[in-house]
Amino acid sequence: MNGQTPEAILSSIFGYTDFRPYQQEVIETLVDGRDAFVLMPTGGGKSLCYQIPSLLRPGTGVVISPLISLMKDQVDALCANGVRAACYNSSLGAKQARQTLTQLHAGELDLLYVAPERLMNDAFMERLAQIDLALFAIDEAHCISQWGHDFRPEYIRLGQLRQHFPNVPLIALTATADPQTRDDIVDQLALQHAKSVAAGFDRPNIRYSVVDKLKPFEQLREFLSSRSGEAGIVYALSRKRTEDVADRLSAAGVRAAAYHAGLSAGQRQKVQDAFLRDDLQVVVATVAFGMGIDKPNVRFVVHYDLPKNIESYYQETGRAGRDGLPAEALLLFGYGDIAIARGLIEKSRNMDQVRIELHKLNAMVGFAEPLTCRRRVLLGYFGESLEEDCGNCDICLDPPQRYDATEDARKILSCVYRVGQRFGAGHVIDVLRGSQNQRILTLGHDRLSTYGIGAETSQEAWGSLVRQLVHLGYLKQDIANYSVLKLTEAARPLLRGEQELDLVAPRVKAKAVKKKVRRKLEDLDYDQDLFDALRERRKELATAAGVPPFIIFGDQSLAEMAAFRPVDLETMREINGVGELKLKRYGEEFLAVINGFTSE
Numbered sequence: 001m002n003g004q005t006p007e008a009i010l011s012s013i014f015g016y017t018d019f020r021p022y023q024q025e026v027i028e029t030l031v032d033g034r035d036a037f038v039l040m041p042t043g044g045g046k047s048l049c050y051q052i053p054s055l056l057r058p059g060t061g062v063v064i065s066p067l068i069s070l071m072k073d074q075v076d077a078l079c080a081n082g083v084r085a086a087c088y089n090s091s092l093g094a095k096q097a098r099q100t101l102t103q104l105h106a107g108e109l110d111l112l113y114v115a116p117e118r119l120m121n122d123a124f125m126e127r128l129a130q131i132d133l134a135l136f137a138i139d140e141a142h143c144i145s146q147w148g149h150d151f152r153p154e155y156i157r158l159g160q161l162r163q164h165f166p167n168v169p170l171i172a173l174t175a176t177a178d179p180q181t182r183d184d185i186v187d188q189l190a191l192q193h194a195k196s197v198a199a200g201f202d203r204p205n206i207r208y209s210v211v212d213k214l215k216p217f218e219q220l221r222e223f224l225s226s227r228s229g230e231a232g233i234v235y236a237l238s239r240k241r242t243e244d245v246a247d248r249l250s251a252a253g254v255r256a257a258a259y260h261a262g263l264s265a266g267q268r269q270k271v272q273d274a275f276l277r278d279d280l281q282v283v284v285a286t287v288a289f290g291m292g293i294d295k296p297n298v299r300f301v302v303h304y305d306l307p308k309n310i311e312s313y314y315q316e317t318g319r320a321g322r323d324g325l326p327a328e329a330l331l332l333f334g335y336g337d338i339a340i341a342r343g344l345i346e347k348s349r350n351m352d353q354v355r356i357e358l359h360k361l362n363a364m365v366g367f368a369e370p371l372t373c374r375r376r377v378l379l380g381y382f383g384e385s386l387e388e389d390c391g392n393c394d395i396c397l398d399p400p401q402r403y404d405a406t407e408d409a410r411k412i413l414s415c416v417y418r419v420g421q422r423f424g425a426g427h428v429i430d431v432l433r434g435s436q437n438q439r440i441l442t443l444g445h446d447r448l449s450t451y452g453i454g455a456e457t458s459q460e461a462w463g464s465l466v467r468q469l470v471h472l473g474y475l476k477q478d479i480a481n482y483s484v485l486k487l488t489e490a491a492r493p494l495l496r497g498e499q500e501l502d503l504v505a506p507r508v509k510a511k512a513v514k515k516k517v518r519r520k521l522e523d524l525d526y527d528q529d530l531f532d533a534l535r536e537r538r539k540e541l542a543t544a545a546g547v548p549p550f551i552i553f554g555d556q557s558l559a560e561m562a563a564f565r566p567v568d569l570e571t572m573r574e575i576n577g578v579g580e581l582k583l584k585r586y587g588e589e590f591l592a593v594i595n596g597f598t599s600e
Contacts, residue, residue, distance in 0.1 A: 179383060432462060553582070
């Protein structure tokens, strides 16, 4: 394909008429043989930044990716567009591996996806030295940094690429990196003179919501009740919890399955393939699932437990709405989760790492506190700012109610003092609510002046109040001593009646989004019924071909079809995501659905 322009390949192969911001300048940089560092949000179009230069430059583009699943998805998508692509990893049988290497040496591959440990094998490096290389692309580049949230030791040796291949352009790409991690990536990969592009972190199509975690499974079920036709991921803290939640969802009629590192490779692959084919609606997973998952039509991500840092949260929520259509990110924010996370962090003997991780956890808690626009807090963490509130988070759409919590706060603080500052939140709340459990009676806490003075207030409301007092510094939690609550100096003026306190009323459910017959994406109105009919036909074709539905067309393309209703192949060609090969293969199939729907 040498001799073509980036614009021609964008249109004929990938079916798009315009580049997204920064894509073209990165592509031209690599085509000219220069290095690049790219920071783009998930769904921002990072892949095209190295795929198109690999088609324009002589030789094969080598893409280093951390997960086999990502390689397979991207290779399948490229092959569906007529690109000569393959992967080389441990999932291949001996015969497939030999065939791939034969294609590589024969110059029959435009792109080869490879895992870092396979790439840096001495024998493989010798092979690469014998062939023409278009470029090296290091995806998920934050994995190379020990400051990153997903450091992977096997990435360390990638710093040697510049020494072995000084004349081959190199591009490092990531969607999630704070300034310190970015600097470390540049140093590790010797990219000091590279073209650096930061496209920003904002994903305006994602609606961020946080609710107090009270009865999490019931809250999850309520959230899912109006999303029966939508695919999503639920992240949980432990393997056991993923299985428990998945089993309970299945029993409730939701097509759900668990995914975690404790399952066999075959089991994990089965779950992932079913999710990609839309045979599963929900995957309940640990963080082992999702990095690089190339499924554009994930409509929601739920965090059943609190992530340990904003980087993880941002990356995981970024798996929703990769196609640019509206998506939702719901976080269940629990007091106990903070204590667990802090306890795990403080077990480390590396005090510098403890300090960094506690800082990151505090930032995550700060995001979850319902005070200001979520997106402003999220972007501010990554060094960006919004001039005004986003209008697409729970704070903007449903501003939190505040109330005079002075008296309730004094009750809590007084009770903590009366029990000797030797008990955790659960016990303090039990005393306030007048519980008659055996422990309270044995300790004689039923005779305290604070016993039962908060009986009219729910346990959940007291829990929300305790959490806010901890975060505002009136109480501290002694993690090393069974998470007992203790008063701070700041509590004294409040207890003495010298200060008043306004707090946020607890929020226990996400604001419902009204379903409409027509949905809107920026300035695109499309008919939901026609969109659903197109999705059904796509699923039939994908099942017959044995590929995930998005390999045929993404939801974005179907939405445009449902909006503009092309009448022939010529007008179908104008739909984004419809390249020449897909037009020939599927154009008539989808025109038949559109025309049939119009005539009803």
